[in-house]
Amino acid sequence: MMNGKESQNPVIVAGGGVAGLTAALDLAAAGRYVELVESAEHLGGRVSELDKIYPGDHCAFCPLWTDIRRVEDHENIRVRLTSRITGVVQTADGVHVTIATEPRYIDESLCVFCGRCRDVCPAGAVRPSWEHASPPSFFIDKTRCTKCGDCVGRCPTGAIDIERPPVEIVLFADDIIWATGFEEVDLTPLPEFGYGTHPDIMTSLEFEEWIAEASVNQGRILRRSNGREPGNIAFIQCAGARDRRLLPYCSGVCCMHALKQAQWIKRRAPEVGCTIFYTDLRTVGRDYFDYGLRSLRMTTGVDLVRGRPGMIRPLPGGDALALKYENTETQTAEIARFDLVVLNGNLAPSDLTSGREAGPPVELDSGGFVSAGRDGTAPFACGFSREPADIAESVLRASSSAVNLAGRKDGPSS
Numbered sequence: 001m002m003n004g005k006e007s008q009n010p011v012i013v014a015g016g017g018v019a020g021l022t023a024a025l026d027l028a029a030a031g032r033y034v035e036l037v038e039s040a041e042h043l044g045g046r047v048s049e050l051d052k053i054y055p056g057d058h059c060a061f062c063p064l065w066t067d068i069r070r071v072e073d074h075e076n077i078r079v080r081l082t083s084r085i086t087g088v089v090q091t092a093d094g095v096h097v098t099i100a101t102e103p104r105y106i107d108e109s110l111c112v113f114c115g116r117c118r119d120v121c122p123a124g125a126v127r128p129s130w131e132h133a134s135p136p137s138f139f140i141d142k143t144r145c146t147k148c149g150d151c152v153g154r155c156p157t158g159a160i161d162i163e164r165p166p167v168e169i170v171l172f173a174d175d176i177i178w179a180t181g182f183e184e185v186d187l188t189p190l191p192e193f194g195y196g197t198h199p200d201i202m203t204s205l206e207f208e209e210w211i212a213e214a215s216v217n218q219g220r221i222l223r224r225s226n227g228r229e230p231g232n233i234a235f236i237q238c239a240g241a242r243d244r245r246l247l248p249y250c251s252g253v254c255c256m257h258a259l260k261q262a263q264w265i266k267r268r269a270p271e272v273g274c275t276i277f278y279t280d281l282r283t284v285g286r287d288y289f290d291y292g293l294r295s296l297r298m299t300t301g302v303d304l305v306r307g308r309p310g311m312i313r314p315l316p317g318g319d320a321l322a323l324k325y326e327n328t329e330t331q332t333a334e335i336a337r338f339d340l341v342v343l344n345g346n347l348a349p350s351d352l353t354s355g356r357e358a359g360p361p362v363e364l365d366s367g368g369f370v371s372a373g374r375d376g377t378a379p380f381a382c383g384f385s386r387e388p389a390d391i392a393e394s395v396l397r398a399s400s401s402a403v404n405l406a407g408r409k410d411g412p413s414s
């Protein structure tokens with residue numbers, strides 16, 4: 001039997017997070033050949049950086065791993081890591097897509113993970129690709145590598161080639177599904193949040209990774225400044241979101257992950273106080289309101305304050321942080337002292353415009369979300385790259401995009 005790879009033009013899926021993995025698997029199941037283009041060194045996207053996930057409170061990694069293996073093993077899916085779409089030219093029959101692949105420098109099929117390259121690197125450029133990768137391998141961070149070549153001679157299997165050039169190819173594809181997810185937007189332009197002024201002012205993604213069981217602190221709740229347990233933690237909702245100066249919309253998932261993080265802090269370190277400063281507590285999703293209530297009930301010591309701080313500053317000596325805010329329920333201005341602050345809300349869909357100069361088939365509305373595709377049809381953008389979405393919603397949108405696309409052009413085109 002001729003397999004899909006040989007018999008038809010591919011569909012390109014840009015982004016290998018939960019949305020991209022789902023879209024690729026659904027398209028492949030419908031008999032389409034998929035080229036999955038992922039800019040990172042591994043698949044999984046942001047979910048691979050998370051600790052526990054709501055609403056089930058289970059480990060993020062287990063279900064993700066199953067999908068990654070299914071994608072890697074599927075005969076109708078080809079994965080291109082460290083790759084980006086740099087150009088899109090639309091024709092009547094499909095799209096010419098330019099894909100640029102950065103060299104990894106270390107061939108993961110030869111790497112035996114001995115660590116000699118890392119030990120000898122003077123620039124600290126050699127890093128493990130991902131703690132969950134199987135088999136594990138190292139990669140070289142090109143932003144740090146000075147190309148001194150010390151690692152090359154130390155590798156016992158000849159896996160390192162730092163002169164490997166980038167590769168660019170052009171594929172003719174039936175269409176593209178954009179699943180490029182989200183990015184954290186820099187909060188330093190909003191000085192009231194104090195981001196960058198103190199190590200204990202963190203974004204939610206930094207904090208999630210910092211307290212994750214699979215990361216450096218193995219689930220312990222610690223301050224970044226001194227490695228000690230904080231007495232109390234403030235979660236600041238809508239930091240950067242619903243704010244015309246940065247992101248005018250609701251970031252969609254932040255109330256839920258603040259409730260989740262507070263719950264996990266109380267499970268692991270019940271003595272640590274948690275306060276969530278909110279504008280509206282939005283628990284959008286099936287059973288999410290119940291999850292929120294459960295979180296608050298089972299974790300005595302999580303306080304809710306309605307109000308957005310107008311000033312977060314390190315106190316003299318740098319040992320703690322001062323928060324000035326208006327409590328909009330009591331309408332009083334108040335000042336409180338916290339050991340650690342988590343900023344929630346600075347999440348924006350990733351740049352769908354990569355390659356846009358060459359005319360990719362999307363238009364963005366005033367909020368920055370995908371509004372229309374070519375011919376006024378809905379574009380194939382899904383997951384967080386379409387608009388803020390949790391995992392369940394991202395997966396649903398990805399399946400919907402895949403099914404619509406598979407239905408539009410069914411079967412081999414050649």
Ligand SMILES: Cc1cc2nc3c(=O)[nH]c(=O)nc-3n(C[C@H](O)[C@H](O)[C@H](O)COP(=O)(O)OP(=O)(O)OC[C@H]3O[C@@H](n4cnc5c(N)ncnc54)[C@H](O)[C@@H]3O)c2cc1C
Pocket residue numbers: 014015016017018019020037038039040043044045046047050052053054055083084085179180181182204205208253257260347350354382383384385389390391392394
């Ligand atoms: C702190 C935090 C905690 C969260 N906790 C939960 C939770 O408990 N439960 C829940 O349901 N949701 C949670 N979320 C939301 C969840 O992370 C998102 O719903 C999910 O990551 C969306 O998946 P995605 O595939 O759309 O995007 P992403 O996970 O962002 O994946 C996008 C992928 O595309 C790649 N990419 C980006 N640009 C390009 C490009 N130009 N070319 C090729 N590839 C590209 C990226 O490298 C990435 O691999 C949380 C979010 C945060 C910030």
